[in-house]
Every structure is written in structure tokens, then in C-alpha cells.
Amino acid sequence: MLHIPLLRHGRPYRSLDVVRVSHYRTLDPFVEISQANAGRLNTGPIATNHIPLDQPYEGNLFDYLYARRAFQRAREAMAS
Numbered sequence: 001m002l003h004i005p006l007l008r009h010g011r012p013y014r015s016l017d018v019v020r021v022s023h024y025r026t027l028d029p030f031v032e033i034s035q036a037n038a039g040r041l042n043t044g045p046i047a048t049n050h051i052p053l054d055q056p057y058e059g060n061l062f063d064y065l066y067a068r069r070a071f072q073r074a075r076e077a078m079a080s
Helices: 063-080
Strands: 002-004 007-008 012-013 018-021 029-034
Touching: none
Parallel strands: 002 029
Antiparallel strands: 007 012, 018 029
């Protein structure tokens, strides 16, 4: 039977949670696949710029973010 491992830090790992798949014609066990839970997604530090998805914007996303950052820096300069 063929085993498809999952990768942990780039190395094959045989999980205790295994799903067996049978051949579609003979219904004999054909392959088993290691599974893992999703865990927590590490997205890194919290972003400083919030993109409001409820308000539409036109054009390039990078131009939109650049303009927002420019306004933010102008406010910071005026405050100090």
C-alpha cells in the first residue's frame, strides 16, 4: 500500500491520523494519506494599515495604500 506522508519542517512525517483510500474498481486498499490539524496560522505582527474592505476603491491597490500612508505621514508631521 502506498503511503503519502505530510511534511513537517521539510521532512516526511507519518501521522497517527491516517485516511485509507480504496481503489475505485477493486475496492482494495490502495493508498493511505497522513493528515494533520490546521493548527494556528502565524500571520506575523499585526498590520499597521487597515484596508477597509467594505468601501470600494478604484485603481491599483498599491497606489491606494501609498496614498493612505502618505496621508498618515502628513498627519504625523502636523501633530509633531
